[in-house]
Amino acid sequence: MQNILIIGATSAIAEASARRFAARGDALFLVARDPVRLEHIGADLRLRGAARVATFVMDATDSAAHPAMLDAAEQALGGIDVALIAHGTLPDQKACEASVELTLATLAVNGTSVIALATLIGARFEARKTGVLAVIGSVAGDRGRASNYVYGTAKGMVDIFMQGLRHRLSKSGAQALLIKPGFVDTPMTSSFKKGALWAQPDTIARGIVAAIEARRDVVYLPGFWRWIMLIIRHIPERIFQRTSL
Amino acid sequence: MALNSWGRLPSLPAAQEIPWRQRDDALPELPIPLLAFGNGRSYGDSCLNSDGALLLTRGTDRFISFDAAPTTRGNPTPATPATHPTPAHTQVTATDGDSAYLRCEAGVLLADIIEVFLPRGWFLPVTPGTRFVTVGGAIANDVHGKNHHRAGSFGAHVRSFELLRSDGSRRVCSRHENADWFAATIGGLGLTGLITWAEIELRRVDSDGLTVENTRFHGLDEFFALNGEAEAAYEYAVAWIDCLAKTPRGIFMAADHAPAGSRARTPGKAKRAPFTPPLSPVNTASLSLFNQAYYHRPLPSRGLTHLLPFFYPLDGILDWNRLYGRRGFYQYQCVVPRAARAAIDEMLHAIAASGQGSLLAVLKTFGHDASPGMLSFPMEGTTLALDFPDQGEATQALFGRLDAIVASAGGRLYPAKDARMPAYLFRQGYPQFDAFGRFVDPRFSSNFWRRISA
Ligand SMILES: Cc1cc2nc3c(=O)[nH]c(=O)nc-3n(C[C@H](O)[C@H](O)[C@H](O)COP(=O)(O)OP(=O)(O)OC[C@H]3O[C@@H](n4cnc5c(N)ncnc54)[C@H](O)[C@@H]3O)c2cc1C
Numbered sequence: 148m149q150n151i152l153i154i155g156a157t158s159a160i161a162e163a164s165a166r167r168f169a170a171r172g173d174a175l176f177l178v179a180r181d182p183v184r185l186e187h188i189g190a191d192l193r194l195r196g197a198a199r200v201a202t203f204v205m206d207a208t209d210s211a212a213h214p215a216m217l218d219a220a221e222q223a224l225g226g227i228d229v230a231l232i233a234h235g236t237l238p239d240q241k242a243c244e245a246s247v248e249l250t251l252a253t254l255a256v257n258g259t260s261v262i263a264l265a266t267l268i269g270a271r272f273e274a275r276k277t278g279v280l281a282v283i284g285s286v287a288g289d290r291g292r293a294s295n296y297v298y299g300t301a302k303g304m305v306d307i308f309m310q311g312l313r314h315r316l317s318k319s320g321a322q323a324l325l326i327k328p329g330f331v332d333t334p335m336t337s338s339f340k341k342g343a344l345w346a347q348p349d350t351i352a353r354g355i356v357a358a359i360e361a362r363r364d365v366v367y368l369p370g371f372w373r374w375i376m377l378i379i380r381h382i383p384e385r386i387f388q389r390t391s392l
Numbered sequence: 393m394a395l396n397s398w399g400r401l402p403s404l405p406a407a408q409e410i411p412w413r414q415r416d417d418a419l420p421e422l423p424i425p426l427l428a429f430g431n432g433r434s435y436g437d438s439c440l441n442s443d444g445a446l447l448l449t450r451g452t453d454r455f456i457s458f459d460a461a462p463t464t465r466g467n468p469t470p471a472t473p474a475t476h477p478t479p480a481h482t483q484v485t486a487t488d489g490d491s492a493y494l495r496c497e498a499g500v501l502l503a504d505i506i507e508v509f510l511p512r513g514w515f516l517p518v519t520p521g522t523r524f525v526t527v528g529g530a531i532a533n534d535v536h537g538k539n540h541h542r543a544g545s546f547g548a549h550v551r552s553f554e555l556l557r558s559d560g561s562r563r564v565c566s567r568h569e570n571a572d573w574f575a576a577t578i579g580g581l582g583l584t585g586l587i588t589w590a591e592i593e594l595r596r597v598d599s600d601g602l603t604v605e606n607t608r609f610h611g612l613d614e615f616f617a618l619n620g621e622a623e624a625a626y627e628y629a630v631a632w633i634d635c636l637a638k639t640p641r642g643i644f645m646a647a648d649h650a651p652a653g654s655r656a657r658t659p660g661k662a663k664r665a666p667f668t669p670p671l672s673p674v675n676t677a678s679l680s681l682f683n684q685a686y687y688h689r690p691l692p693s694r695g696l697t698h699l700l701p702f703f704y705p706l707d708g709i710l711d712w713n714r715l716y717g718r719r720g721f722y723q724y725q726c727v728v729p730r731a732a733r734a735a736i737d738e739m740l741h742a743i744a745a746s747g748q749g750s751l752l753a754v755l756k757t758f759g760h761d762a763s764p765g766m767l768s769f770p771m772e773g774t775t776l777a778l779d780f781p782d783q784g785e786a787t788q789a790l791f792g793r794l795d796a797i798v799a800s801a802g803g804r805l806y807p808a809k810d811a812r813m814p815a816y817l818f819r820q821g822y823p824q825f826d827a828f829g830r831f832v833d834p835r836f837s838s839n840f841w842r843r844i845s846a
């Protein structure tokens with residue numbers, strides 16, 4: 148049995164992951180901003196076999212609330228073995244271009260709030276010399292593209308931060324894992340047309356659980372995205388500019 | 393690709409697909425008719441809504457609560473701590489009573505319930521021949537299983553549910569509260585509104601095994617004799633018949649849940665039909681070969697089996713419906729009153745004479761428990777289910793002959809399996825059709841409903 152903290156627990160990918168943790172009897176501490184949905188998910192996970200489920204209502208961008216949330220999690224669980232940070236928003240890129248406010252808010256939700264949480268969790272794991280911090284980034288963070296570069300910027304910032312944190316934690320027994328999903332069929336993408344590259348949240352969840360178990364550094368999910376992004380990252384800038392990705 | 397139902401008949405015009413993920417959300421405000429779509433395991437057009445909208449209820453698949461009644465048994469085995477069973481074997485611990493109530497969102501699959509609760513010693517009181525159906529779909533078709541003679545239909549084990557209507561109202565319905573809406577919605581084909589959650593009964597089982605008894609039979613008289621005995625002695629009873637043989641012959645299967653300590657082999661992982669062949673490999677010659685081989689296969693007369701392959705023989709091959717090719721296929725399921733045995737005989741003759749065969753002909757009797765729904769399919773009598781690859785006019789002509797036999801015997805067809813029944817047959821078979829009308833949500837509709845009420 149492991150003690151697992153999930154931030155952004157109402158996300159479809161997080162919920163699918165939590166079901167897998169519950170089925171093996173883990174104890175869960177769930178954090179999200181919608182108290183009703185949080186309760187619904189908590190009740191479900193208890194019935195699916197979670198050893199214990201506690202919930203905490205918090206907006207991830209409220210960094211003043213982060214330390215108290217972590218204290219509550221440690222207290223409820225009796226120590227955190229795995230922390231999964233899953234919250235995020237995917238704004239309309241065009242709307243971001245027209246609004247500095249929305250651009251900065253996007254960076255706050257997907258970038259700085261994640262970094263704030265990872266800073267605190269990383270320090271606690273380092274001090275205890277154990278723990279796996281798993282953060283959901285995105286393939287969008289691998290290269291800036293006209294269609295979603297504000298979101299991509301935030302995810303890219305988290306990528307660099309996690310590289311540094313991993314470098315630092317490697318001297319302790321703790322681990323920093325970055326998960327980079329491709330296209331996933333969730334509420335975040337409900338308005339998109341789905342095609343062959345799309346994955347279901349449970350497929351991503353299976354990969355997340357396996358990557359945590361294997362103490363991986365970075366995983367693309369599903370795995371074929373590693374090759375797609377390898378190519379996309381290496382397209383020369385001049386040619387890239389003529390594409391419509 | 394647009395959603396289709398299990399029969400994969402050449403697609404009707406598509407519907408707008410709307411994911412439905414939170415049971416507290418309001419229904420979408422749309423100028424087109426709505427319909428819940430569960431897991432699309434209905435064969436025909438009762439879960440389709442061309443040019444309307446389908447609310448995809450699979451997104452609401454959370455368990456809500458579970459209440460086990462205190463034990464009613466003499467000496468329960470001492471409580472073992474909640475163990476998480478290894479996948480290879482299920483160890484059932486008998487610490488609670490004989491029934492429990494599970495409340496869950498309507499998009500939960502019966503397969504999810506089995507996965508979570510069978511290892512704890514709980515099973516469905518009634519289950520259809522596939523576990524990949526939602527709780528909402530099981531209620532809306534008031535599905536039946538191989539134990540109808542003992543347990544009645546699925547609806548008989550529904551304690552309550554919430555019905556969300558397009559006017560925004562939410563009604564908790566049970567036998568005591570909003571009893572008229574309860575009766576209209578069970579077997580109500582999704583037309584009375586959206587079921588958001590339901591509370592259903594689960595039953596205790598002492599193991600995940602079944603003791604099964606198989607007997608070959610020749611002719612309907614033998615079937616009815618075997619069936620009469622089995623109904624008194626066994627919880628589950630069903631027959632597979634080879635309807636291409638000159639005199640109908642088949643295999644009669646009767647089963648009971650196995651006692652504690654029985655260890656059946658856990659079935660392997662499901663395989664998937666790899667692609668849809670342009671022409672169906674299912675034709676009269678292959679059917680006849682298959683049926684002969686199936687009939688003559690070595691068959692233990694009595695044995696212990698895991699309950700999954702017994703209840704869900706076809707779930708082992710995911711998407712098997714594709715094997716019927718791009719033209720798709722029809723199911724035909726009827727029930728005729730117990731006294732009308734001759735009608736079954738007549739239908740089997742008509743099918744044999746037409747040369748159009750069925751791979752999975754199933755014969756079973758329904759018991760006398762009245763179904764709770766106004767439009768529930770099960771009624772006391774004999775039910776025959778068949779599937780036919782679509783061979784155009786010849787298939788339709790055969791259906792016409794079968795319809796006439798069913799109608800004159802006072803029987804009815806099952807909407808969950810239907811894509812073509814004439815309106816007269818539905819109205820005649822379901823005497824509460826007119827009374828049901830006032831429960832239909834003015835903003836809900838389906839292809840089936842438009843076809844039948846036109
Ligand atoms: C291999 C196989 C074997 C089968 N064996 C049996 C059997 O033995 N006995 C039997 O009775 N049936 C059997 N069936 C039929 C099947 O059980 C029914 O068609 C069942 O209703 C399908 O459930 P679904 O979740 O796929 O619903 P769908 O097929 O998607 O929808 C069925 C109906 O339920 C309505 N509905 C779904 N969810 C809701 C909701 N939340 N609120 C309101 N209405 C809703 C839909 O509008 C539609 O009218 C079998 C089907 C297959 C494919």
Ligand SMILES: NC(=O)c1ccc[n+]([C@@H]2O[C@H](COP(=O)([O-])OP(=O)(O)OC[C@H]3O[C@@H](n4cnc5c(N)ncnc54)[C@H](OP(=O)(O)O)[C@@H]3O)[C@@H](O)[C@H]2O)c1
Pocket residue numbers: 155156157158159160161179180181205206207208233234235236256283284285286327328329330331332333334335336
């Ligand atoms: N879907 C994809 O294709 C895809 C691809 C790559 C990466 N990802 C990443 O995967 C993660 C999970 O997303 P998902 O696909 O599962 O989508 P989702 O179901 O829409 O989940 C996003 C979650 O983030 C929460 N959230 C947003 N802002 C928040 C805030 N300020 N404070 C607290 N919670 C907040 C949302 O809560 P509310 O419901 O309360 O708003 C929601 O539960 C995200 O980091 C996303 O960027 C997704």
